[in-house]
Amino acid sequence: MSTVAIGFLGLAVLLVLLAIRIPVAFAMFAVGLGGLMILNGPAQALSVLSSETFSLASNAELVVIPLFILMGNIATESRMSRALYDAAYAWIGSIRGGLASATVVGCAGFAALSGSSVASALTMGRVSLSEMDRFNYAPRLSTGAVAAGGTLGILIPPSTGFVLYAILTRESIGRLFLAGVLPGLMLTVLFVIAISILTTVKPSLGPKGPKTTWRRKAESIVGALPILSIIVLTIGGIYFGLFSPVEAAAVGAGLAILGGVIGRTLTLKGFLTAVKDSIATTATVMLILIAAHVIGPFLALSHLPTFVGEALTNLDIGRYGILALILCAYLVLGCFLEGFAMLVLTMPIFFPVITALGFDPVWFGVVVVLTLEMGLITPPVGVNVFIVKSVAPNVPIGEIFRGVAPFMLAMVVAVLILTLFPSIALFLPNTMIGS
Template sequence: MSQEVIGLVGMAILFVLLGLRVPVAFAMFAVGFVGNWILNSPAAALSQLASDSFSLASSAELVVVPLFILMGNVATETGMSRKLYDAAYATIGSIRGGLASSTVIACGGFAALSGSSVASALTIGRVSLAEMDRFAYDNRLSTGVVAAGGTLGILIPPSTGFVIYALLTQESIGRLFLAGVLPGLLLLGMFILTITILTWWKPAYGPAGPKTTMSEKGRAMVGAMPILLVILLTIGGIYGGFFSPVEAAAVGAGLVILFGAAMRRLSFAMLWKAAKDSVVTTATVMLILISAYMIKTFLALSHIPQALGGFLETLAVPTLGVLAIMLAIYLILGLFLEGFAMMVLSMPIFFPVVQQLGIDPIWFGVLVVLTLEMGLISPPVGLNVFIVKSVAPGVPLSRIFWGVVPFWIAMLITLIVLVLFPQISLLLPNTMIG
């Protein structure tokens, strides 16, 4: 049996295991380890397991993951995320669809703090869904906007998705963070435009909320100042060159804890819970990464990436066409696989092709992360949809999926724009980092 056939059999077994609901990390580890054992040797497979586990566990760059997760968890425990929503609500909540637009803005702000789509949807959903229900918003719009707004957590930096992509491809985390800023703001604007169009077409979808006085707006902004200051210092510090991403994560986590303690909103029990949740999440990420490195080596030994690159070259398809094919595959996989699983499975196959064709890896990273976001609200997996369902158990799942359709279309339009105009993604990293 040839190396390529062994590789294809291994991938088929992997998808069978995933179909049987075996956890992604365990499925990838089993296939990668056994594949390395067969194609190389038992000693080499065991040696790689030890070396990859140690190198990942000792990676300084990976420290940003637990620190940014801790920062978001502490902000949730202390109610700072609620203040962020209150500020957005006081500013634009009184216009038609304003509560939904406030939710998107709050999701974007919380995304800039936690880097997690699931955390953004869960945290902001708990706050905003009750408010939109109180003002008789159509539950398709209210749940759809929370599910879609939560996806901003994987694009607007600091993004866990960019960190994982950087570790898998050896690209700069700082450059990826910078590359995500303008696309993230563009997507946020597209979501607000979508809400505006929907509520103009059917005003009953999102009636205007109560008007707030200037003093109420001022109090809401003052309440949100601690969290806004943390976002400004951490993200601004990275872009201004004052902090590395790791240092910014440490500064942000420290500031959130200090603010929580100073305002007497953070008890030791709350800090312990936030820390414990952060450890569990980080351990999950580590398991997936170790498994990804195992399967990456297996695929390299099987020569599948080289065979795929050669096949695409024989098609005489232009580079933009190859890129479109890869993104289309991501969109299809997003119907069945969780986002990080898609990335760690596909990157060992697609990234050599990207390098071979001369596609900018930073630009490609932004496009990949955006397609992962789309998978978060695509049926039947749609992780964010199920997160929203847990917050709004009375809303049928089918209505939530219908509610995300306009936002999925907005994301597709954004993806097309970013493909056609790569400078949107590359402007900041190319001008701010030499």
């Protein structure tokens, strides 16, 4: 059997393991280690396992992961996210579909603090669904807005998706964070536009909320100042070169804890819960990263990435045709695989093709992460949809998937805009950090 055939067989085994619900990291460990043993012998395989584990565990840049995760969990436990939603609610909640728009804006703000799509959907679902239900919003719009708004957590920095992409491709975390800012804001606006169109065409989907006074609007901004300040200081600090992403994560986590203590909204129990959740999430991400560095050498030895790359580049469909094929592959994989798993599996294969075609790797990172967002709300897996279902058990799962359909269209529009105008993603990293 040829090495390429062994590579394809390894991928097939991996997909089977994932299909029977073996955890992503353990499935990749099994295939990577087994493949290396077949191609290079047991001793070499075990050597790769030990060296890659030590190399990843001692990488100082990875400190950014637990610190940003802790920052988001602290914000949840200290109810900062609620203050952010209240501010958005006070300013735009009174317009038609305003509560759904406020939810999307709240998700964007919380995403800028947590970097987690699941955390954004879960937190904002708990905060906003009862409010929209109280004002007779159609369940499909309210749940769809929460599920789709939560996906912003993987695009708006700090994003664990960007950190993983940076590690897999050896790109700059700081450049990727900056590259995600404007596309994240653009997608937030597109989501709000989608809500406005839906509620204009069918007003019963999202009635107007109660009007608020200018005094209430001002009070809401004051209440949201702690979380807004942390967002501005962490992302702005990276933007202006005041500190690195790792330092920004430390500053953000420290300020979140300090804000919770000063505001007396963070209890000892809440702090311990945030720490426990952060440890569990970090362990999961680290296991996936180590597994990625075990399966990567196996794929390289099998020459599978080279084979697929040559097959794609030999297609007579142009560079944008190949890009479209790659993005379609992500959309199909998103129906069955979790986002991190897709990144780990596909980067060794697709990334060399993209760079060979002359696409900017930072821009491609933004487009890929945006495409991965679609997988979070695509049936049958749709992680965010099931998260929302856990918060709104009385809403049928089919109704939630109907609700996310307009937001999926908005994501497709965002990908097209970024493809036509890549400078939207590259403007901040090129002006503040340089190429």
